[in-house]
Amino acid sequence: MLRSAEIIAVGSELLTPHRTDTDSLFLTSRLNDAGIVVRRKVVVGDSREDLADAVASALSRADLVITTGGLGPTDDDLTREAVAGVLGLELDEDPSIVASIAARFARRGSVMPEINRRQALVPRGATVLANPAGTAPGLLIEAGDRMVVLFPGPPRELSAMFDAHFAPRLAALAGSRRLQRRVIKIIGRAESEVDAVASPIYTPFASGPLPVETTILASAGQIELHLSAAGDDDAAVAARLEAGVAALAEALAPFVFSTDDRSLEAVVGGLLAARGWRVALAESCTGGRLAGRLTDVPGSSAWVVGGVVAYANEVKIAELGVPAATIDAMGAVSEPVARAMAEGVRDRLGANVGIGITGIAGPDGGTVEKPVGTVVIAVAATETLVRTFRFSGDRELVRRHSTSTALDMLRRLLLDLPPR
Amino acid sequence: MLRSAEIIAVGSELLTPHRTDTDSLFLTSRLNDAGIVVRRKVVVGDSREDLADAVASALSRADLVITTGGLGPTDDDLTREAVAGVLGLELDEDPSIVASIAARFARRGSVMPEINRRQALVPRGATVLANPAGTAPGLLIEAGDRMVVLFPGPPRELSAMFDAHFAPRLAALAGSRRLQRRVIKIIGRAESEVDAVASPIYTPFASGPLPVETTILASAGQIELHLSAAGDDDAAVAARLEAGVAALAEALAPFVFSTDDRSLEAVVGGLLAARGWRVALAESCTGGRLAGRLTDVPGSSAWVVGGVVAYANEVKIAELGVPAATIDAMGAVSEPVARAMAEGVRDRLGANVGIGITGIAGPDGGTVEKPVGTVVIAVAATETLVRTFRFSGDRELVRRHSTSTALDMLRRLLLDLPPR
Numbered sequence: 001m002l003r004s005a006e007i008i009a010v011g012s013e014l015l016t017p018h019r020t021d022t023d024s025l026f027l028t029s030r031l032n033d034a035g036i037v038v039r040r041k042v043v044v045g046d047s048r049e050d051l052a053d054a055v056a057s058a059l060s061r062a063d064l065v066i067t068t069g070g071l072g073p074t075d076d077d078l079t080r081e082a083v084a085g086v087l088g089l090e091l092d093e094d095p096s097i098v099a100s101i102a103a104r105f106a107r108r109g110s111v112m113p114e115i116n117r118r119q120a121l122v123p124r125g126a127t128v129l130a131n132p133a134g135t136a137p138g139l140l141i142e143a144g145d146r147m148v149v150l151f152p153g154p155p156r157e158l159s160a161m162f163d164a165h166f167a168p169r170l171a172a173l174a175g176s177r178r179l180q181r182r183v184i185k186i187i188g189r190a191e192s193e194v195d196a197v198a199s200p201i202y203t204p205f206a207s208g209p210l211p212v213e214t215t216i217l218a219s220a221g222q223i224e225l226h227l228s229a230a231g232d233d234d235a236a237v238a239a240r241l242e243a244g245v246a247a248l249a250e251a252l253a254p255f256v257f258s259t260d261d262r263s264l265e266a267v268v269g270g271l272l273a274a275r276g277w278r279v280a281l282a283e284s285c286t287g288g289r290l291a292g293r294l295t296d297v298p299g300s301s302a303w304v305v306g307g308v309v310a311y312a313n314e315v316k317i318a319e320l321g322v323p324a325a326t327i328d329a330m331g332a333v334s335e336p337v338a339r340a341m342a343e344g345v346r347d348r349l350g351a352n353v354g355i356g357i358t359g360i361a362g363p364d365g366g367t368v369e370k371p372v373g374t375v376v377i378a379v380a381a382t383e384t385l386v387r388t389f390r391f392s393g394d395r396e397l398v399r400r401h402s403t404s405t406a407l408d409m410l411r412r413l414l415l416d417l418p419p420r
Numbered sequence: 421m422l423r424s425a426e427i428i429a430v431g432s433e434l435l436t437p438h439r440t441d442t443d444s445l446f447l448t449s450r451l452n453d454a455g456i457v458v459r460r461k462v463v464v465g466d467s468r469e470d471l472a473d474a475v476a477s478a479l480s481r482a483d484l485v486i487t488t489g490g491l492g493p494t495d496d497d498l499t500r501e502a503v504a505g506v507l508g509l510e511l512d513e514d515p516s517i518v519a520s521i522a523a524r525f526a527r528r529g530s531v532m533p534e535i536n537r538r539q540a541l542v543p544r545g546a547t548v549l550a551n552p553a554g555t556a557p558g559l560l561i562e563a564g565d566r567m568v569v570l571f572p573g574p575p576r577e578l579s580a581m582f583d584a585h586f587a588p589r590l591a592a593l594a595g596s597r598r599l600q601r602r603v604i605k606i607i608g609r610a611e612s613e614v615d616a617v618a619s620p621i622y623t624p625f626a627s628g629p630l631p632v633e634t635t636i637l638a639s640a641g642q643i644e645l646h647l648s649a650a651g652d653d654d655a656a657v658a659a660r661l662e663a664g665v666a667a668l669a670e671a672l673a674p675f676v677f678s679t680d681d682r683s684l685e686a687v688v689g690g691l692l693a694a695r696g697w698r699v700a701l702a703e704s705c706t707g708g709r710l711a712g713r714l715t716d717v718p719g720s721s722a723w724v725v726g727g728v729v730a731y732a733n734e735v736k737i738a739e740l741g742v743p744a745a746t747i748d749a750m751g752a753v754s755e756p757v758a759r760a761m762a763e764g765v766r767d768r769l770g771a772n773v774g775i776g777i778t779g780i781a782g783p784d785g786g787t788v789e790k791p792v793g794t795v796v797i798a799v800a801a802t803e804t805l806v807r808t809f810r811f812s813g814d815r816e817l818v819r820r821h822s823t824s825t826a827l828d829m830l831r832r833l834l835l836d837l838p839p840r
Binding site for chain 2: 012013014015016019020021024026028032037038039040041042043044045054215224226278281283286287288289290291292294295296298299300301304305306307308309310312314315318319348349350362363364395396399
């Protein structure tokens with residue numbers, strides 16, 4: 001039975017400052033689902049010696065060793081050879097793989113280059129995992145009570161192959177103990193504030209017959225509490241997690257926006273749809289990022305009318321009806337301008353609710369009175385709510401905080417929660 | 421002299437599906453600058469045994485072993501103990517570290533908890549690296565001709581400590597051989613097409629007295645060629661890389677948009693600024709993502725007037741002047757509508773050039789005639805160019821391809837290159 005895994009990502013590009021291994025996140029998620037813990041992850045370059053050493057070392061510790069990458073057709077692609085070498089297996093060319101690669105090239109009107117034959121080499125006794133999305137097949141090799149599985153590196157190929165050809169085997173091999181996860185997403189509170197409230201609640205859940213592990217993650221103004229538990233009885237694990245989620249969500253309301261893994265924009269979209277409302281956006285410093293987030297959600301045409309990116313003041317005046325005198329008197333970054341933007345876009349575009357954002361994202365444009373990070377957000381429905389914030393961080397972070405805060409103001413309005 | 425390094429990231433959260441090690445990217449960049457190659461990266465959990473095994477194994481291969489994380493005050497933080505154990509060193513409490521941690525707490529008006537004394541434990545003979553941004557100091561331990569350096573995990577603490585206290589030592593230890601890098605960025609060609617053109621050019625550069633290593637990376641419709649070379653003579657290395665970049669850029673023109681690491685939106689912004697032009701955006705399926713990318717660039721108010729997110733057809737009609745009859749006759753995703761959007765936003769917002777994007781990003785809304793991925797892009801300056809594309813991938817990828825292609829059409833117009 002497989003209980004622990006190690007993942008080896010292969011490729012010299014993963015040892016540069018430009019690329020990080022992300023395949024292992026997908027793999028970890030799928031392995032955890034099957035109750036398998038990932039104990040170590042390794043990245044090695046396209047060196048047969050390093051690769052062989054990493055595989056041999058992983059096999060000495062873990063039940064399951066998974067490699068990603070190095071299955072291409074070039075001289076740099078050494079995973080097949082290195083793994084076969086460690087396990088003392090011969091490599092044979094599989095004519096059916098050659099045929100399927102050649103057919104793939106033929107469908108695109110070209111002829112298979114000779115080098116692609118390397119992708120048809122199979123360690124003797126290995127099981128071939130077909131690649132629905134590319135030329136390189138995967139390989140599964142059983143070595144005693146251990147298993148080595150070779151996946152291609154491209155995420156699309158890896159995930160399609162894993163789910164189609166490996167997941168069914170894994171379910172059988174991994175036994176009945178499965179891990180479940182729940183995520184609570186929070187906005188408007190710092191990590192330490194969340195932990196101060198949450199810690200007395202999740203700590204008791206960490207012991208007992210079905211211990212729940214809780215992790216706090218923070219990124220760009222959003223806090224996530226990850227709860228996980230493992231056991232043989234799926235219903236009991238689910239109930240235990242649900243009890244933890246319910247207790248935490250109650251203690252942390254109204255800052256909790258999601259307990260079902262939905263993004264903030266998806267939650268807000270669902271609330272708009274439920275009320276039959278459509279929103280219009282008037283953005284200055286966020287330059288379309290708020291509209292972009294809301295329209296990331298499939299089906300968003302039901303609740304997004306559209307928006308105006310009013311980057312220049314003349315657009316604020318001509319397209320949104322912001323009085324030029326207000327801009328002159330108060331400045332473009334001011335509560336009256338944000339209010340006029342939100343009300344203007346709501347009325348001009350015929351929406352139920354309008355959002356206006358104006359601010360100084362930086363790095364330039366700050367003043368003593370209105371430093372970089374000063375952002376004014378207005379939400380105009382039947383009444384108009386206007387708030388001024390001072391966000392910290394670089395341009396990207398200020399823009400991200402601005403769109404998240406605007407979405408949260410709209411969320412609270414739609415849920416009749418006290419405003420921020 | 422230090423030539424090769426291995427990086428060990430410590431922390432059980434890095435073995436979940438939610439977190440990836442990014443500290444190693446910063447470290448790799450700094451180490452490469454000093455001519456040190458990273459040969460392997462490892463992630464281990466908060467287990468003393470796994471950590472000790474990883475450190476011992478790395479020391480058997482690399483001159484320099486760097487750990488990140490596991491220097492906090494709790495029982496989970498085991499890096500100090502594990503490394504001292506591997507090297508057979510006693511741990512002593514350093515009173516000056518205790519004092520500085522206590523002072524840090526005092527400045528915030530609180531008293532140092534007893535557990536923070538763990539952060540003052542120093543392996544005998546180690547050099548302490550002060551932490552400008554947190555409580556945990558770093559540790560540098562020389563072991564014969566090898567070196568182990570322990571850094572805290574939080575990126576802000578790591579980078580501040582590295583640059584203030586480790587970089588100066590590294591420059592002395594790493595010798596005079598330094599690595600330089602150049603990146604060529606390409607749009608509008610597939611990875612295999614780029615490689616077919618580039619390979620005969622970069623292959624000869626891979627040999628000789630100053631070999632240049634070339635890697636191709638692809639992501640979301642953009643291809644990058646990374647060239648790197650190392651040597652004692654900075655000027656000679658720079659000249660060798662420049663020769664490679666020049667030869668590749670000539671062969672791959674007009675698809676090369678950057679050889680100085682600038683993003684596509686920054687390049688287009690620079691071209692707009694150089695011509696004294698301002699652009700306006702009319703976006704349907706991309707929902708503000710194009711405006712968002714252009715305004716990501718600091719200073720973009722000089723070349724972006726603004727835009728209209730015309731998600732609903734009534735916004736296309738009322739705000740952009742698209743004739744309702746055209747939408748009825750041709751459909752919202754059609755060349756006449758894209759043209760009317762681009763020309764409408766240019767004229768309404770008083771810009772020199774307008775871009776219109778209308779398409780079907782999916783997952784729903786596709787038809788046999790216009791499947792998901794069908795996107796029409798118009799660029800209206802003195803004349804209007806309209807093109808219909810069929811992008812593959814999910815909603816996010818179709819939207820990304822759409823904004824990149826629109827930026828590339830504008831880039832070519834501004835450079836008087838043949839249109840796509």
